[in-house]
Amino acid sequence: MNNSRFAISLHILTLLERAKGELLSSEFMAGSININPVLVRKELSNLRNHGFVDSKEGKNGGSYLSKSAKEINLADIYKAVKQNNLLGISKNTPNPQCSVGKQMNTHLNNLYNSTEQALVKELSSQTLADFSNHFD
Amino acid sequence: MNNSRFAISLHILTLLERAKGELLSSEFMAGSININPVLVRKELSNLRNHGFVDSKEGKNGGSYLSKSAKEINLADIYKAVKQNNLLGISKNTPNPQCSVGKQMNTHLNNLYNSTEQALVKELSSQTLADFSNHFD
DNA sequence: CATTCTGTAACTAAAATTATTACAGTACAA
DNA sequence: TTGTACTGTAATAATTTTAGTTACAGAATG
Structure with a gap:
C-alpha cells in the first residue's frame, strides 16, 4: 500500500465517530x-x-457511521482499503529460466502472507472507538 | 513501501547466498x-x-555476501530498504485548524510504529539462510 | 592496454497517485 | 416549483514516484 488510502479512511471514520451521528459533508x-x-x-x-458508513444525498446531506465504532477494528479498515501486497510487488516478473527466479514469487508470497497476518493481528487489537478516544 | 526494493534486495541476497561465495555480476x-x-x-x-555484501570491481568482478546468511534476518533487510511508512503517508498534511486534523499525524504515527514493530518481529523470525533453504 | 566489470550521475519513460472539472441526480426549504 | 446544497461518478489532467536507459570514469585482470 503506497498510497494514503488507509490514512484517509481512518481520518474520515474518526471524524464521523466524533461527530456522534451528525452528518458531515465531503467538503x-x-x-x-x-x-x-x-x-x-x-x-x-x-x-x-x-x-x-451511510450517506444521505441532497441538501443538508452528508455521511455518518452506520455501525458502532466499537464494532469496527482497524484491521477491518485496512482490509477494506488494501489492494497491493504489503511489501510492494508492483512489478515482479522474475526470469522463469532461472532456478531462483522461477521460485521467487512463491516464496515471496508465503512471506508476505505471514507478515500481513502479523500486521492484521496487531491492527485488530484496536477498534475505531479506541483510536478516536486518543483525540482530545 | 510501495516500490519493490524489498523484493529486489531479497532476490539479490538469495542469489548471492546460493552462489556460495562465487562472485555474481549485476548483469x-x-x-x-x-x-x-x-x-x-x-x-x-x-x-x-x-x-x-561486498563487491569487487574490474574484470571478473561482482558481488558476494560479506556475512553469513544465518546472521542476516529478513527484518534487517526490511530496515535497510525501508524509507516510507508502512501504511503509506506520501502526502499527509491534515488541516492544523481542525482539532482532529491537528492531532491526526501523531496518532497515525503511533499506530504505524506499533504495526511496524509487529511486522519486524515477524520478519526477524526468519534468516536469509532460512529463506534461501526453501529453494530447490 | 584491451576487455570486462563496478559505481554513479543524469536523464527519460512509464506507472501510480492525486487533483480537478463536469454534471446528473437527490433532498430540502422557501 | 424552483433555487440551493449536497452526493455519486466519470473523465481527464497534473503531479509524484518508480523504473529504465544512457553514458562514462575508474578498477582489476590477463
Whole structure:
C-alpha cells in the first residue's frame, strides 16, 4: 500500500465517530484532511460498500457511521482499503529460466502472507472507538 | 513501501547466498530478477552500505555476501530498504485548524510504529539462510 | 592496454497517485 | 416549483514516484 488510502479512511471514520451521528459533508472532511472532496467521496463509496458508513444525498446531506465504532477494528479498515501486497510487488516478473527466479514469487508470497497476518493481528487489537478516544 | 526494493534486495541476497561465495555480476542478477542492471547495482550499493555484501570491481568482478546468511534476518533487510511508512503517508498534511486534523499525524504515527514493530518481529523470525533453504 | 566489470550521475519513460472539472441526480426549504 | 446544497461518478489532467536507459570514469585482470 503506497498510497494514503488507509490514512484517509481512518481520518474520515474518526471524524464521523466524533461527530456522534451528525452528518458531515465531503467538503468538510476534505478540509480536515486537506485533500480534494472528490477523493473523500470516492473513499466514502468504498467505506459504504464495506458497511461502515451511510450517506444521505441532497441538501443538508452528508455521511455518518452506520455501525458502532466499537464494532469496527482497524484491521477491518485496512482490509477494506488494501489492494497491493504489503511489501510492494508492483512489478515482479522474475526470469522463469532461472532456478531462483522461477521460485521467487512463491516464496515471496508465503512471506508476505505471514507478515500481513502479523500486521492484521496487531491492527485488530484496536477498534475505531479506541483510536478516536486518543483525540482530545 | 510501495516500490519493490524489498523484493529486489531479497532476490539479490538469495542469489548471492546460493552462489556460495562465487562472485555474481549485476548483469547476471538483473537477468534473474528481470530488471535493469543499474537498478541491481543501486540496490547493491545500499546493501553494501549496510554491510550485507561486498563487491569487487574490474574484470571478473561482482558481488558476494560479506556475512553469513544465518546472521542476516529478513527484518534487517526490511530496515535497510525501508524509507516510507508502512501504511503509506506520501502526502499527509491534515488541516492544523481542525482539532482532529491537528492531532491526526501523531496518532497515525503511533499506530504505524506499533504495526511496524509487529511486522519486524515477524520478519526477524526468519534468516536469509532460512529463506534461501526453501529453494530447490 | 584491451576487455570486462563496478559505481554513479543524469536523464527519460512509464506507472501510480492525486487533483480537478463536469454534471446528473437527490433532498430540502422557501 | 424552483433555487440551493449536497452526493455519486466519470473523465481527464497534473503531479509524484518508480523504473529504465544512457553514458562514462575508474578498477582489476590477463
